[in-house]
Amino acid sequence: MIYTVTLNPSIDYIVNVPQVALGELNKMDSDLKLPGGKGINVSRILHELDIPTCALGFLGGFTGNFIKDWLETDGLRTDFISIQDDTRINIKLKSDVETEINGRGPAITNEEASQLMEKLARLTAEDTVILSGSKPPSLPDDFYKQLISIIKEKNASFIIDTTGKDLLDALVDQPLLVKPNKEELAELFNVTMTSEEDVRTFGAKLLELGAQHVIVSMAGEGALLFTKDGTYKGTNPKGTVKNSVGAGDSMIAGFTGEFMKTKDPVQAFKMGIASGSATAFSDDLAKQQDILALLEQVEVKEI
Numbered sequence: 001m002i003y004t005v006t007l008n009p010s011i012d013y014i015v016n017v018p019q020v021a022l023g024e025l026n027k028m029d030s031d032l033k034l035p036g037g038k039g040i041n042v043s044r045i046l047h048e049l050d051i052p053t054c055a056l057g058f059l060g061g062f063t064g065n066f067i068k069d070w071l072e073t074d075g076l077r078t079d080f081i082s083i084q085d086d087t088r089i090n091i092k093l094k095s096d097v098e099t100e101i102n103g104r105g106p107a108i109t110n111e112e113a114s115q116l117m118e119k120l121a122r123l124t125a126e127d128t129v130i131l132s133g134s135k136p137p138s139l140p141d142d143f144y145k146q147l148i149s150i151i152k153e154k155n156a157s158f159i160i161d162t163t164g165k166d167l168l169d170a171l172v173d174q175p176l177l178v179k180p181n182k183e184e185l186a187e188l189f190n191v192t193m194t195s196e197e198d199v200r201t202f203g204a205k206l207l208e209l210g211a212q213h214v215i216v217s218m219a220g221e222g223a224l225l226f227t228k229d230g231t232y233k234g235t236n237p238k239g240t241v242k243n244s245v246g247a248g249d250s251m252i253a254g255f256t257g258e259f260m261k262t263k264d265p266v267q268a269f270k271m272g273i274a275s276g277s278a279t280a281f282s283d284d285l286a287k288q289q290d291i292l293a294l295l296e297q298v299e300v301k302e303i
């Protein structure tokens with residue numbers, strides 16, 4: 001089973017305002033409330049691709065109920081810990097540019113945090129856990145490390161998609177995949193990246209530090225895959241971008257689902273790109289038929 005863990009889910013409130021005037025009354029053309037949070041998005045795409053998945057994490061209050069009901073109506077298996085505080089709402093403002101305003105996240109008690117650990121203690125060696133997204137500030141600094149140690153004890157595999165120290169600290173535990181985008185990679189090593197050569201240098205470092213596979217995603221410019229056997233560049237299919245929120249999560253889902261079936265990282269990378277782009281070309285996350293239609297357009301070559 002592929003489990004996802006979203007420590008900090010959100011309602012993604014997508015607001016379309018053609019021209020925003022700061023300090024004035026703005027009217028929305030349209031709006032959309034979607035369940036969000038990186039692991040939840042990954043589970044939604046896995047489910048869309050008919051790959052068994054279960055979404056774990058913390059949900060609370062009326063916002064948490066919205067997400068739980070939405071996912072269950074969609075037929076997605078979930079096993080969230082109920083928390084006292086309200087799940088956050090993240091604003092995604094679509095105008096001539098995309099602006100995101102993300103909440104910091106709810107308070108999580110020690111008791112609620114322990115309940116998640118107890119769930120992970122039931123994993124087996126056949127399971128894969130995808131740890132995705134930010135941590136609410138109330139959780140201990142080393143909370144991801146604590147979860148990884150339980151996952152490793154059970155001989156399950158894991159993928160981690162977060163930023164900064166949490167990501168760097170996880171590398172020694174050999175995650176199956178890490179997928180920073182170009183900006184996150186630059187931030188990790190405190191560098192400015194000006195060329196693809198720079199991306200290659202720093203992406204390869206994540207492999208040296210322990211990751212089994214690394215994807216560095218570059219939004220509209222495609223992505224690079226680093227494996228122990230070679231480095232590959234993937235080119236995006238063509239299409240009209242509608243909403244790139246969740247493109248990275250879709251890429252992780254596409255890669256993981258395909259890798260579990262084929263154990264072929266290059267084939268999995270193609271599925272990752274098709275899934276990421278299909279989401280970028282959709283209002284919500286991608287649908288299976290759109291992903292499969294784009295798959296044949298994805299080009300990957302060794303570099």
Ligand SMILES: Nc1ncnc2c1ncn2[C@@H]1O[C@H](COP(=O)(O)OP(=O)(O)O)[C@@H](O)[C@H]1O
Pocket residue numbers: 180181182216217218219220221222223236237241244245246247248249251272273274275276277280
């Ligand atoms: N504008 C776009 N056009 C086509 N594909 C895109 C676009 N934005 C994202 N994608 C696809 O989704 C993948 C992940 O997107 P990216 O924005 O890099 O990740 P994140 O959401 O984590 O920042 C990209 O590598 C690409 O394959």
Ligand SMILES: O=P(O)(O)OC[C@H]1O[C@](O)(COP(=O)(O)O)[C@@H](O)[C@@H]1O
Pocket residue numbers: 008010012035036037038039041090102132133134135244245246247248249250
């Ligand atoms: O957990 P974080 O890092 O605060 O990010 C949460 C946000 O990321 C998203 O999961 C989208 O992520 P990506 O665009 O990177 O795939 C949103 O649904 C959510 O609002």
